Amino acid sequence: MKFSEIWLRSFVNPPCSSAELAHTLTMAGIEVENVEPVASAFKNVVVAEVLSVEKHPTADRLSVCNVKTGKLDNDLLQIVCGAPNVSAGVKVPCALIGATLPGFVIKKTRLRGIDSSGMLCSAKELGISEVSDGLLLLPNDAPVGTDFRSYYELEDGVFTLSLTPNRADCLSVQGIAREVSAITDTALHPLALEFVSNEIDDTLNVHVTTPDACPLYCGRILRNINLNAATPLWMAQRLERSGLRSINSVVDITNYVMLETGQPLHAFNLAKIAGSIRVRFALPQEKIQLLNGNQIDLTPEMLLISDEHKPLALAGIMGGLESGVTHGTTDIFLESAFFSPNVISGKSFHLGFSSDSAYRFERGVDFSATRSVLERASYLIRNICGGQAGTVIEMKHELPQRSSVDVRIERIKRMLGIDINKEQIANYFKRLGFKFSEEDGRFSVMSPTYRFDLTIEEDFIEELARIYGYDHIPTHYPHASMAMLSASETQYSTIEIKKTLIDRDYQEVINYAFVDADWEADFTDNHKPIALLNPIASQMSVMRSTLIGGLISNLQFNLNRKQVRVRLFEIGCCFIRENENDCKQIEKIAGLSHGDFSFEQWGMPARNIDFYDIKADVEVLCRGKPINFEKFFHPALHPGKSAEIYYEGKIIGWIGELHPRWQKKYGLQKNTILFELDLDSLKPKLLPFVKEISKFPPVRRDIAIIVDNDVSAHSLLSCMQVVKSQIISDISLFDIYRGKGMESNKKSLAFRVLLQDTEKTLTDEQVEFAVTSLIKILKNKFGAELRN
Known part of the structure; x- marks a missing residue:
């Protein structure tokens, strides 16, 4: 979410700097990722008017301009310009002699034999934009001689927020303003809503066949609008600083109102609508080409806005290309609706693209503002594009219910570790716009319709902590005794x-x-x-x-x-x-x-x-x-x-x-x-055990046997370990032989056998009996033969 600081301060203007405001929002859980100026630092640039343009006598791509700057001491300037869009009568930013622009200083110079006393500027040269195709043309009513930074509101910053998915209410400038007002306890100047009177009786029939997916649908016809009307500079600036480009006046207004209020809108070309509007799920094998050019094969779980014959838009995600507002459109149908987040969620991701509309609807928008936002957009279209407005159509079904939640003062104290009295709690709830009542140490609180994320007691306690200030909650170190856990004797970590x-x-x-x-x-x-x-x-x-x-x-x-x-x-x-x-x-x-x-x-x-x-x-x-x-x-x-x-x-x-x-x-x-x-x-450990060390010398005997190649040494060792006498302390393999003197399917294995007793010296008879027993079991089980 990006927005202009000046735009925000038109709603709420706390007595703090940009950096302090960013810190305050971040500490309240609204992370400010970045704050950057809208333009680089420059000075001595004014609004100027080009009075005449003549071709440079010795350069095909240069023009000699007479420019009015509104300065009494040097009103008319001769400036050589190479921009392709310079012409007589245009108003542009002009850097005067001594102006400091990003990377250079303007000086009086001579270009191909002609004096030039300044520079007509593009947006790129002023550091406003990274790309430019010519001079930055200003509206015809731009006052000549005015400081350009002031006129273009360049003492502004762009805030970029990194919002968590639960804070859909902050996906608008108005929503951020509510937060700033609550956090800083500063007066909020809400949007002044002006209703548009009905000048024509034209309406469209609307049929909502899926009321669970679309509980509220509003719309109205506006006729005879002038799509060629220029988007006001203040609106274009705010859109650009929010990361949206200007398209046409109607689309710009719907985008602007979405950024302002958080409610997505859509305008249809009325001439492309056949009959009535239908809100329904897609039928098998239906297709639609969206505004971004994508051809979509629709599936039955996709919600559509359609007319009587064809899909017009993918509801809550993007409009169709065929019904879009383009050059030549004079009549529109303006839509404002509330779509269930469950119906919209994940659809744009599945389709491989995202949209501002889907991003908001899948997180939840304020259904109580759906009608008023339609009026706001209608008012702006009437003022900017002209035309006549028809009657508002409103189809309302069962909307999400808001229930009160009990918040206990004792629970607040136990969870936050601080003592907040009930007067403070009431003040915080009031600043947050919550409806509440209090009785016997218990607040019954109902969140506003734009806060979908507040459903349990802990949610409201978290809101109190945010307004109180996380950084104001004291740190309490644990008083319990702590000790290292003993390492397990039976398990490795x-x-x-x-x-x-x-x-x-x-x-x-x-x-x-x-x-x-x-x-x-x-x-x-x-x-x-x-x-x-x-x-x-x-x-x-x-x-x-x-x-x-x-x-x-x-x-x-x-x-x-x-x-x-x-x-x-x-x-x-x-x-x-x-x-x-x-x-x-x-x-x-x-x-x-x-x-x-x-x-x-x-x-x-x-x-x-x-x-x-x-x-x-x-x-x-x-x-x-x-x-x-x-x-x-x-x-x-x-x-x-x-x-x-x-x-x-x-x-x-x-x-x-x-x-x-x-x-x-x-x-x-x-x-x-x-x-x-x-x-x-x-992980299991082999526990150590005590074994008496013999005082008597060990006896070694070697057993060399011949077995088939497919008999493994491990099977021989395992067998001997099972049947060995108690006086045998160790058996190990020390030699394997294949080769000369040995059959091709045979191998020779030599084992070392150590014998030892802890009580006495072993006799030859005991040793021979123990070794002979091993040889016998190897012969019987594996067919082993003693090697000579």
Whole structure:
């Protein structure tokens, strides 16, 4: 929301500077994003009249002008001008000798042999506009000799507000003025409303077939208007400073009244309306071309303004091109209506564009002002464009009801922590324009029709806090004793888990949970992901079921910036579809490594990371838990370099190298290793336990066996751990052999077995029995043979 400060001060003029006013509004919850002057600083520029224009004798594009400036000591000036729109009789800003303009000073000069005593100015040269196609032409009634800054009201500032969605009442200068009046306790000068008398009896029949969507519809015919009438300078300036360009006098008036009151209006070309006006929802296969040129295929939930044969406008959003007010229009139908916010909300976003009208209607406009705003616009059109006004048509149905809310003084004190007496409370409610009564420490308050956001007691208490001043509420420090929470003995925190990977040289990233549908198809083979109804971008249209897509995108970002070694991790929620209607949310941790194993240095040979480097990281992340890795297939991973991770018989994640297909598609030159685990599986701690240290020496025995290639070392170790004797303290694999002297489908595994007792030295018989038992179970279960 942008508006002119001078315009605002015509409604309410608090005794404070622009900066103080901006601060006051911001501290009351109406954030002022920016305040900027409407023009750069310049001086000694006056309104001047060009009396004559002659062609420069030696330059085709220059003219020699005689200019009247209204100064007694030097009334007529000879000025050489190159603007294409200079002509006799026009009034323009003229910079006199000594004038300081943005970037230069005006001096008397000679252009191609002709003296020039000043400069006729464009809007760009004065710093009023960034673009210009010639001199800034002023109205014919502009008083010659007047200081241009004063005449053009350039001692003005443009306020830009960043409003929250609930403050639709502040989407107008009048609404901001109400706020300033309440906050600063300054008198408000409300808009003087003048009703237009009916001069003709012409009316249109209006049929509202959807009263819930349009509870109030007003309109009137205005005939014989002069669309060529110029928009007044003061109105054009206020529109421009609010970010709207001038189109024609009728459209400018409807835009101006919208900015002034917050009520959108629309003017139809009466000649394009066949029969009556109908407010209805769209029919199947209907289309409309809007004022912005877009051809829209209408859907049944879109509300229309139509005549008896065709759509005229998309209600509350934008008018149709065919029925628009354009050159040659003499008769119009002026509309002012209240549309239900639920019907308008989200429609313009779905269509891919926004409009000032939709922005206001979807947040809610003041339905009590619908008729009076129509009168205001009619009055301005009559005064500026002439014509005759017809009778106002008003179709009223059930409007939103306003109910009173009880606000307790004790509740106010408890919520705000300050003691406000009931006289102060009554004064604040009065300043805010609320109707209220008080009895036994309880206010019964009803908000005005322009405040849709006030529905519960806390809302009204917040209003009191705003007017009292957030910065005036004292700070109270807590008196309760505080102590550090003890660290859990059974759970690792997320911070501890993150620190583990950071210590392993990973860097954390945070990505959106909304991802590209292609990522889900590529990395999880999920062709029916959970789709968003209202995505913020086409490449963020579904909810992720894996963190991998975001990490690959982060990797591409880094590689495009010449990073050769990338190690990233992310902790975030993934969303898994359980059935057609339900899904579950799982928090996961995922990591990615790409490029060199270590930074380039002289003491270590350069090599790329591999599967086992990252497997080591995962084992450290699991903090000693007895996890195991089993080969499996994953659509994102290399089929021969991937594994599922098990803990206590449950799958907790996976690890593997990115599939060459995706490596090529995503432009990755080197192999990329990935892992992903359920975060909750990493949190349980393995509690330490006490074990007696033996005083007796350990005994080592080595077992070398031959098994089939498809028998995993993990299965052998797991089996031996289950059946081992109590005197066996450790079993570990120390050698794997395939090659000469070994059958092609066989391999040799060598295990180290440590035996030790805490009470006595082991005998040879005990050792042999324990080792023989291991060999026997390996032979029976896996077909193992002792290697000679």
